[in-house]
Amino acid sequence: MERRFLWALLLTGAVIVLTPRLFPTPPASPSRPAAARDSTLDVAPTGGAAPRVEPARQAASQPATATAVAPSTPLPESASTAALQESIVELTVPEARYHFSGRAPALIEASIERYRSHRKEQGVVRLQDPDGALIEFAVAIGRDTIPLTTGFAAERLFDGLRYRGNVGTGVLELTFRPVPESYLTRVEASLSGPLPGDLLVRLPHGFVSQETDSLDDITSLAYAAKPMRRDAQRVGFGSLDPGEADTINGPIQWAVAKTKYFVVAALVPGDSSAPGVKPFGPLVVTGGTRVSKVATRASAVLAHPLGSTATVFELYTGPQEWQRLHAMGRDFENANPYGGFMQGMVQPFATIVMRVLLWMKDTTKLSYGWVLVIFGVVIRILLWPLNQSAMRTSMKMQRVQPEIQAVQQKYGSDKERLQKELMRVYGEHGMTPLSPLMGCLPMLLPMPILFALFFVFQNTIEFRGVPFLWLPDISLKDPYYIIPIAMGLSMFLLSWIGIRGMPPNPQSKMMAYLLPVMMTVFFINFASGLNLYYTVQNIAALPQQWLIARERGKTAPPKGGGTAGSTAVATTPAPKSPKPRRPG
Numbered sequence: 001m002e003r004r005f006l007w008a009l010l011l012t013g014a015v016i017v018l019t020p021r022l023f024p025t026p027p028a029s030p031s032r033p034a035a036a037r038d039s040t041l042d043v044a045p046t047g048g049a050a051p052r053v054e055p056a057r058q059a060a061s062q063p064a065t066a067t068a069v070a071p072s073t074p075l076p077e078s079a080s081t082a083a084l085q086e087s088i089v090e091l092t093v094p095e096a097r098y099h100f101s102g103r104a105p106a107l108i109e110a111s112i113e114r115y116r117s118h119r120k121e122q123g124v125v126r127l128q129d130p131d132g133a134l135i136e137f138a139v140a141i142g143r144d145t146i147p148l149t150t151g152f153a154a155e156r157l158f159d160g161l162r163y164r165g166n167v168g169t170g171v172l173e174l175t176f177r178p179v180p181e182s183y184l185t186r187v188e189a190s191l192s193g194p195l196p197g198d199l200l201v202r203l204p205h206g207f208v209s210q211e212t213d214s215l216d217d218i219t220s221l222a223y224a225a226k227p228m229r230r231d232a233q234r235v236g237f238g239s240l241d242p243g244e245a246d247t248i249n250g251p252i253q254w255a256v257a258k259t260k261y262f263v264v265a266a267l268v269p270g271d272s273s274a275p276g277v278k279p280f281g282p283l284v285v286t287g288g289t290r291v292s293k294v295a296t297r298a299s300a301v302l303a304h305p306l307g308s309t310a311t312v313f314e315l316y317t318g319p320q321e322w323q324r325l326h327a328m329g330r331d332f333e334n335a336n337p338y339g340g341f342m343q344g345m346v347q348p349f350a351t352i353v354m355r356v357l358l359w360m361k362d363t364t365k366l367s368y369g370w371v372l373v374i375f376g377v378v379i380r381i382l383l384w385p386l387n388q389s390a391m392r393t394s395m396k397m398q399r400v401q402p403e404i405q406a407v408q409q410k411y412g413s414d415k416e417r418l419q420k421e422l423m424r425v426y427g428e429h430g431m432t433p434l435s436p437l438m439g440c441l442p443m444l445l446p447m448p449i450l451f452a453l454f455f456v457f458q459n460t461i462e463f464r465g466v467p468f469l470w471l472p473d474i475s476l477k478d479p480y481y482i483i484p485i486a487m488g489l490s491m492f493l494l495s496w497i498g499i500r501g502m503p504p505n506p507q508s509k510m511m512a513y514l515l516p517v518m519m520t521v522f523f524i525n526f527a528s529g530l531n532l533y534y535t536v537q538n539i540a541a542l543p544q545q546w547l548i549a550r551e552r553g554k555t556a557p558p559k560g561g562g563t564a565g566s567t568a569v570a571t572t573p574a575p576k577s578p579k580p581r582r583p584g
Contacts, residue, residue: 087101087102087103087154088100088101088102088108089101089102089154089156089161091160091161091176091178093178093179093180093181094113094180094181095112095113095114095180095181095182095183095318096110096111096112096113096178096183096317096318097110097111097113098110098111098176098178098185098317099111100154100161100176101133101154102154103149103150103152103154104148104149104150104151104152104163104165105137105148105152105163105174105176106133106134106135106136106137106148106149107133107134107135107176107185107315107317108128108133108134109126109127109128109129109134110126110127110134110183110264110317110318111124111125111126111127112124112125112126112127112183112262112317112318112319114319115210115319115461115464116465117210118210118211118212118465119209119210119211119212125210125262126208126210127204127207127262127264127317128207128208129204129205129206129207129208130205130206130207130208131205131206131297132205134204134264134317135201135202135203135204135264135266135315136148136149136202137174137199137200137201137202138199138200138202138301139167139168139172139191139197139198139199139200139306140197140198140200140303141167141168141170141195141196141197142195142197144168145200146167146168148165148167148172151165151166152164152165153165157175157177159177159178160175160176160177160178160186161175161176162174162175162176163175167191167193167197168193168195169193169194169195170191170192170193170194170195170197171191171192171193172189172190172191172306173188173189173190173191173192173310174187174188174189175187175188175189176315182318183316183317183318183319183324184314184315184316185314185315185316185317186269186312186314187312187313187314187315188276188310188311188312189304189306189310189311189312189313190306190307190308190309190310190311191306191307191308192308193308196305196306196307197306198281198303198304198305198306199303199304199305199306199311200301200302200303200304201266201280201301201302201303201304202299202300202301202302203223203255203256203257203264203266203299203300203301203302204257204264205288205297205298205299206221206237206288206296206297206298207221207257207259207262209259210259210261210262211259211260211261212473212476213476215294216260216476217259217260217261218294218296219238219294220258220259220260220458220459221236221237221238221257221258221259221295221296221298222234222235222236222237222257222258222336223235223237223255223256223257223258223283223285223298223300224255224256224258224335224336224337225248225252225254225255225256225283225302226252226253226254226255226330226331226332226334227248227249227250227251227252227253228250228251228252228253228279231334231337231343231344231347232331232334232335232337233248233337234336234337234338235248235285235300236295237287237288237295237296237297237298238294238295240285240286240287240295240298241287242287242288242289242290243286243287244286244287245284245285245286245287246284246285246286247282247283247284247285248282248283248285249282250279250280250281250282250283250303251279251280251281252268252279252280252281252282252283252302253267253268253279253280253330253331254266254267254268254280254330254332254335255280255283255300255302256316256335257300258320258335258336258459260458260459261319261320261459261461261464262318262319262320262461263316263317263318263319263320263335263336264315264316264317265315265316265317265332265335266280266302266304266313266314266315266316267313267314267315267316267328267330267332268280268313268314268330269312269313269314270328270329270330274312275309275312276309276310276311276312277311277312277313278304278305278311280302280303280304280313281302281303281304281305282302282303283300283301283302284300284301285298285299285300286298286299286300316328316332319461320335320336320459320460320461321461321462322354322358322460322462323358333351334347336458336459338350338455338458338459346451346452346455349448349449349451349452350452350455350456352452353449353452353453353456354456354460356375357371357372357375357456357462358462360374360375361462367466367467367468368462368463368466368468368474368529369466369467369468369469369471369474369529369532370468372474372529372532372533372536373532373533373536375533376532376533376534376535376536376537376540377536377537377540379446379449379537380446380537380540380541380544381540383446384544387541387544388544388548391544391548392548392551393431396429396431397431399429400425400426400429400431403425404422404425407421407422407425408422446537450530450533450534453530453533454526454530457475457526457527457529457530460475463475463527463529466529468528468529468532470482471483471528471529471532473528474527474528474529474532475527475528475529476527476528477524477525477526477527477528478528478531481524483528483531483532483535484520484523484524484526484531485520486531486535487519487520487523487531487534487535487538488516488517488519488520489516490535490538490539490542491515491516491519491520491538492512492513492516493538493542494538494541494542494545495511495512495515495516496512497542497545497546497549498512498545498548498549499512500549
């Protein structure tokens with residue numbers, strides 16, 4: 001039976017590992033190449049304290065002619081993308097280059113100067129929507145929704161770009177001012193006219209992947225929003241069927257569209273009391289069409305109130321750098337909420353782990369690979385006293401187990417007496433009924449940190465592209481599978497030492513062989529940095545496990561099952577009384 005179970009487990013692991021390689025998921029449809037820049041444009045230099053607007057061919061101002069649609073209908077697809085890209089205006093700050101349309105208020109793409117693309121063509125990271133502009137706008141007035149695709153004049157400013165055009169019976173004005181030394185763009189919007197309205201901000205439908213593992217990047221596609229009085233909520237692209245809608249109700253402080261490492265967001269400014277600062281309305285997310293099993297498209301529309309007085313909000317198009325997002329406030333470091341129903345526990349713990357790793361990196365000036373090695377050793381040293389206590393409690397439980405079994409056999413039918421006798425046995429050995437749980441502590445104590453690191457490696461750009469020894473990137477799986485195999489072997493060695501000196505137990509022996517195999521199969525495609533931490537932690541635990549095994553061998557109970565003291569009394573049968581003689 002045990003052999004069949006082992007074979008079943010090995011075959012299951014083989015299926016898990018080989019299936020994605022034999023039957024790969026079809027790649028997403030190739031992205032449409034970005035339209036060529038107007039030949040009259042020059043590339044703006046990356047220096048200077050203020051953004052500089054390059055010359056652009058401007059379209060003549062004309063009224064918006066788009067057909068109005070009901071507000072309950074999603075914004076139409078970007079059928080006018082070619083028109084938007086006929087003329088491009090480039091705004092440049094040291095951190096990024098922004099390409100805006102010269103015909104309508106739309107952000108076509110954002111180039112992140114500090115980060116390199118990991119695609120074949122290399123170059124800097126370019127945040128692009130494969131189906132249109134990165135961010136587009138529409139205006140909702142009453143029951144009408146008017147997309148802003150044509151009919152606007154782009155006016156060059158010293159520090160930004162201003163659009164002005166007719167919308168219905170009013171005039172809409174939108175001003176974009178990139179903020180130096182950040183990835184923020186300040187947006188001012190006003191609508192003069194007889195009726196107030198809402199500015200609808202359409203976040204990207206998707207992104208052109210910038211990563212080596214594009215499938216991993218695509219599966220990370222999601223929207224998220226932070227309501228004013230609640231925790232951030234996440235809606236993954238794959239969580240919605242095509243056409244299915246989900247709403248995160250307002251008031252909303254920020255909303256994002258994200259890849260694994262980069263974010264496009266609309267935020268309420270940090271100073272909520274400043275003039276023109278208003279929260280966003282609801283975020284409506286709709287599932288997009290699918291060309292494969294993996295969801296690559298969705299849509300999200302965010303509402304912002306408009307009036308004759310200018311309202312202000314911000315756009316963020318940049319990396320998920322934890323320290324940068326944290327410094328921005330507004331809980332923006334949680335732009336990637338994770339943990340699901342355990343978010344309230346996982347997110348704070350992951351934040352603590354992230355803070356420690358960043359501090360260690362700044363203090364030691366070592367690469368993140370060595371930081372993870374040191375972190376694994378330090379965690380085991382810090383847990384040494386607790387592990388020592390827990391392991392000794394487990395040894396006590398093994399010694400007292402025969403006496404507990406004898407009490408259970410004798411008083412099994414009398415629950416009240418059984419409980420009283422068990423409490424007596426625990427008390428005689430300086431233990432409590434919770435002591436069995438303490439014996440599981442050595443395995444449970446490192447788990448919260450391992451779970452936190454699992455989520456940290458999902459979206460921490462600080463680990464992106466970091467090499468270590470033979471590993472080209474600790475955020476990706478080990479291409480040679482050396483680290484996960486080493487993790488499994490170290491786990492087996494830890495288990496094998498742990499069962500030395502213990503009473504023969506088929507279940508414990510089976511788990512000592514099976515659990516390392518299961519964990520190796522489970523971790524084999526995870527980030528190599530996560531496997532590195534777990535391997536180091538296992539190796540660092542070996543000395544303590546060996547010392548406890550020696551101590552257990554010296555205090556092992558007799559093979560007969562009895563123990564000293566009260567155990568011997570409890571397990572020794574009482575002598576039979578002699579039979580009475582017959583009177584004679």
